[in-house]
Amino acid sequence: KCSRQDVPHRIINLLDGFKASKTLFTASKLKVFDVLNSSESLTLEEVAGQINASVLGTERLLEAAVSLGLLERVKQRDTSVYRNTDQASRFLVSDSPVSLHGYILHCNDMVWPLFSHLENAVVEGISQHERAFGKKNEDVFQDAYYSKDEVKIRFMDAMHSIARVTGKDVATAFDLSSYKTACDIGGCTGAMAYELTKAHPGLSVIVFDLPQVIEMRRHFKPKEDDDRVSFVAGDFFKDDLPKADLYILARILHDWSDEKLHVLLSKLSKMCTPGCGLLVSEIFLDEERKSPSRALLQALSMTEGKQRSTTEYSDLLEKHGFTLRHIQHTDNLLDAMLFVKEDPNDKRT
Ligand code: SAM
Secondary structure, three states: OOHHHOOOOHHHHHHHHHHHHHHHHHHHHHHHHHHHOOOOEOHHHHHHHHHHHHHHHHHHHHHHHHHOOOOOEEOOOOEEEEEEEEEHHOOOOOOOOOHHHHHHHHHHHHHHHHHOOOOHHHHHHHOHHHHHOOOOOOOOHHHOOOOOHHHHHHHHHHHHHHHHHHHHHHHHHOOOOOOOOOEEEEOOOOOHHHHHHHOOOOOEEEEEEEEHHOHHHHOOOOOOOOOOEEEEEEOOOOOOOOOOOOEEOOHHHOOOHHHHHHHHHHHHHOOOOOOOOOEEEEEEOOOOOOOOOOHHHHHOOOOOOOEEEHHHHHHHHHOOOEEEEEEEOOOOEEEEEEEEOOOOOHOOO
């Protein structure tokens, strides 16, 4: 007789995991969730017509999406109709306020090709960007993401969607009421900056990012403008950073090696007077480097950076005079740590 232990459920789920991801990516790319959002519910033939796809292929895609809990199929009179689940309406429709659509397209068009070369990535220990896209990249942003406008917008859209989903939880993770000016280093579209000003009425935020990114900021401007958010273009390894009393590093540190980070962190340290804050937002690894697997899977893309635990971030920042004040696990996609620049004359031993 078969006991449950005889069935390798976990392994079977993993075997099918890539098919499930690709089903989500394809339904998003073909805008299935958008067409279902614009009318309450549609028949198979109506969906196929609106996404310009075969009825057979659409049927298989929709049935797979129902089995994954992304869509619902219900009987209406004599026909079956499809509609979005609540999660799909919130997170998969492309113009929803917390849409993950941009990030999903990035996963499909950028991460998927990289992961199809994972075997080479592991054997060689380097990013497979050249194999996947035929181009060498020294700096993942300047050479890979920002060399073509279309890829740049897609990457910015991906960052924007994650920042909108996590922004509020990160912005409200700590009491920031003592700070008046913040600078979001590598703040991209400003999505996090707008969440910060919404959450903290006394705060204004400067978004600092590469010129190629800042020039696109209007594409991502929220409906209600907020003049407490401003943008400054520059390279955080080479140029002067804007003055602020709180610096934000959201999803920046994991992209770079310790050596590169020492360049950025020593600049930040020089800019900060005692009492200045530094908010780090990342996925934090547990101390045994066993979870969350989201971070460990991301690391397989082999950028020059690495995923770190809260102790590793703390050690890195302490070298530059920042003391850890709080850690907040948000139960969202990103967690947060708040550091304060200490007075060098007041150092406790
Ligand atoms: N902080 C944003 C967020 O959490 O959504 C974006 C994170 S994204 C992973 C990294 C950001 O750093 C990008 O917006 C990128 O343009 C910016 N960046 C990369 N290298 C930079 C540099 N040398 N100077 C300024 N910004 C840079």
